[in-house]
Amino acid sequence: MSAVKEEGTEHRILEAAQRVFTRKGMAGARMQEVADEAGINKALLHYYFRDKQRLFEGVFKGGAEKQFGCIWDSLKGREHLFEAIEAFVAAYIDRMVENPQLPLFIANELNRDPEGLRAFIDRGMESRQLFLKLVADARERGEIIDIDPRELLVNIMAMCAHPFIARPMITHIHGITDEAFRRMIIKRRKTVPEFIIRSIRA
Amino acid sequence: MSAVKEEGTEHRILEAAQRVFTRKGMAGARMQEVADEAGINKALLHYYFRDKQRLFEGVFKGGAEKQFGCIWDSLKGREHLFEAIEAFVAAYIDRMVENPQLPLFIANELNRDPEGLRAFIDRGMESRQLFLKLVADARERGEIIDIDPRELLVNIMAMCAHPFIARPMITHIHGITDEAFRRMIIKRRKTVPEFIIRSIRA
DNA sequence: CGCAATATCAACCATTTGGTTAAACCAATT
DNA sequence: AATTGGTTTAACCAAATGGTTGATATTGCG
Known part of the structure; x- marks a missing residue:
């Protein structure tokens, strides 16, 4: 054998x-x-x-769903918004580094068949609630400015995912090598939370 | 006829x-x-x-290339960074509203064939230089904090493009209708520049 | 071992798909 | 009216592709 x-x-x-x-x-x-x-x-x-459809579902369940579940789970147990943002961004970027093609793949298939992949998205619902609560708490304590928490979440996910989706554009327009791109991504584990928190801090 | x-x-x-x-x-x-x-x-x-390839190129040249050229052009003639950011974001979002499927399409084809579409990206090079200069100027005048301008540009583009790329995910996870999504996008023409400028202002 | 169940393969099939051909149509020109 | 050039079509073709079949290994077990 x-x-x-x-x-x-x-x-x-x-x-x-x-x-x-x-x-x-x-x-x-x-x-x-x-x-x-x-x-x-x-x-x-x-x-x-x-058939192809079932193979696709197998891949999606085993890969994408697990990866994203992992990202959402990084929010669990957090008590402070800033800490939660740091953990979420770090988890998001780490997962994407493991599988850089994933975000574009998911974006595609979610667009192709928005209904069929409900289960995938639903896994994040719980953590989303927690995120909204952390934002509300921070707002009440006067730690952050008044901001639509849903928009904030969109911004966070955008800054995490987009570099991987637009990678060829970014590397080419900035004339950087793949290695330099990798370094930029690693740096973003710190700079993205900083960027976000600076923007919402009261 | x-x-x-x-x-x-x-x-x-x-x-x-x-x-x-x-x-x-x-x-x-x-x-x-x-x-x-x-x-x-x-x-x-x-x-x-x-053949299919030539049809594809026809579409790409006539559609995508023109649209993105338009976005880059919005930077031309700007003298101040904040003003430039506002114009760029507004132009970006307006073009995407006209053709919401475009960013995902471009991301896909750029990934599929990074070499073949050089010309497309190159159109933005000139404006990219201008952007870098505006950042340097603002930094020199002490108006903004020290930030990697390339990363800043990535963040801006991320916040503009990502909502359209991840639209099914966003509408579903936040339980909003297409109409509410549209309103959110319109609002972002203002909130995204605010978010960015708050984050970089010294 | 011998046998049943599982795993693997080469060859095959039906449909889809990009692309072609040859003929018809039509508007302008002679 | 006949000619000519560009335009449009129905029918066709070869290759690619998802999926099947029936036979052949391989494994686990009494």
Whole structure:
């Protein structure tokens, strides 16, 4: 039994599929390419995941949903808004560094089929409530200015996700290498929370 | 001659193609669907635009490139950073309101083929230089804190573009209607510059 | 071992899809 | 009216693609 097989075919398929799907999107991904990347036969793909749609869902559940759940969870147990923002941004960026293609992939598939992926979004609902409460508390204590908390959340997520979505544009327009881009991202774990907090502090 | 024909077949094809391409992406778009949407035969598509790639380029040049050029141009002639930021954000959001699917489409195609679309990005280079200069000037006058201007530009673009890219996620997680989303966007023409300027003002 | 269940594969099939062809249409010109 | 040029169409084609089948390994177990 080869070392490759030991890893478990199903898991290997999911990893390959995630790479291909995030690279090419649902429409652009080819079953043959997934099979090749997993080092197996195309028929075996349909043996484990009946069709493309189910394979896609498998990838989405195992990858995207878990990653984003992780990000939302970083808010849990926080008692102060600023601390929560720092944790959220750090978690967001760390997850994106692990899988830089993810945000664009998710944005795409959410646009393609907004209804079908409700469950994915719902996982963040709980943490969203907590975030709103932290904002309200901070506002009451006079620590921050009056700001629409929903807009604040949009801004935070925008600054975390967008560099990964617009990466080719950013690297090219600023004439920086991939390595410099990586350094910029790492720096943003600190600068983004600073940027946000400076903007809302009373 | 019917009123429809009067508009010019080529132009009508481009409009239809832009709708289909931005809705489905390059890989997901079907030539037949473009033909249907333009109310013409599929063969006629190939008569005007030899193949899918050329049709895509036609759409990109006529749509995306023009739109983004417009945004960059809003910086021209500005003398003060804050004023420039206000103009840039307003132009960015206005263009996106006109064509909400555009940022996701561009992000996708730029990722798919970073090399092939250099010309598109290059159009912004001139304005980018101006932006850097405005930041340096403001810094010298002590009006703003010390901040990496490239990161600032990333943040600005992130806050402008991301709501359109993550729209399904935002509307669902905040439980708002399309109309409420539209209002939020309009409001952001003011709140985003405020947010940014508050954050960088010395 | 022998046998049943699971896993894997090569070859195949039906449909979709980008692209072509040859003929018809139509408006202007001779 | 006949010619000519650009425009439009229906029918067609080859390649790509998602999915199936039936046979062949491989594994676990009595």
